[in-house]
Amino acid sequence: MDKEILNQIDRVDELISSTEKLDGEVLICECFCVNVADIRDVCRPSQAFDLKTVQDKFNLGQGCQGCLKEIDTWVNKIF
Numbered sequence: 001m002d003k004e005i006l007n008q009i010d011r012v013d014e015l016i017s018s019t020e021k022l023d024g025e026v027l028i029c030e031c032f033c034v035n036v037a038d039i040r041d042v043c044r045p046s047q048a049f050d051l052k053t054v055q056d057k058f059n060l061g062q063g064c065q066g067c068l069k070e071i072d073t074w075v076n077k078i079f
């Protein structure tokens with residue numbers, strides 16, 4: 001079997017989860033209780049995540065900053 005295919009099979013969970021959109025109830029910022037649905041609502045006009053818009057509305061990331069430290073794990077799963 002082709003080595004590239006084997007590598008992809010080995011990473012299948014990662015590849016599938018990387019394109020999966022998050023449920024609206026998933027809490028992104030624990031400090032300010034901001035979930036995915038909140039972010040989608042405020043960013044709906046542009047249909048794209050905008051950090052400044054979300055921060056202005058919800059103060060996301062202005063507490064412990066844990067949500068911002070993990071932004072790469074969730075930002076592409078909002079829209």
Ligand code: FES
Pocket residue numbers: 028029030031032060061062063064065066067068
């Ligand atoms: S989890 Fe977002 S600021 Fe703490």
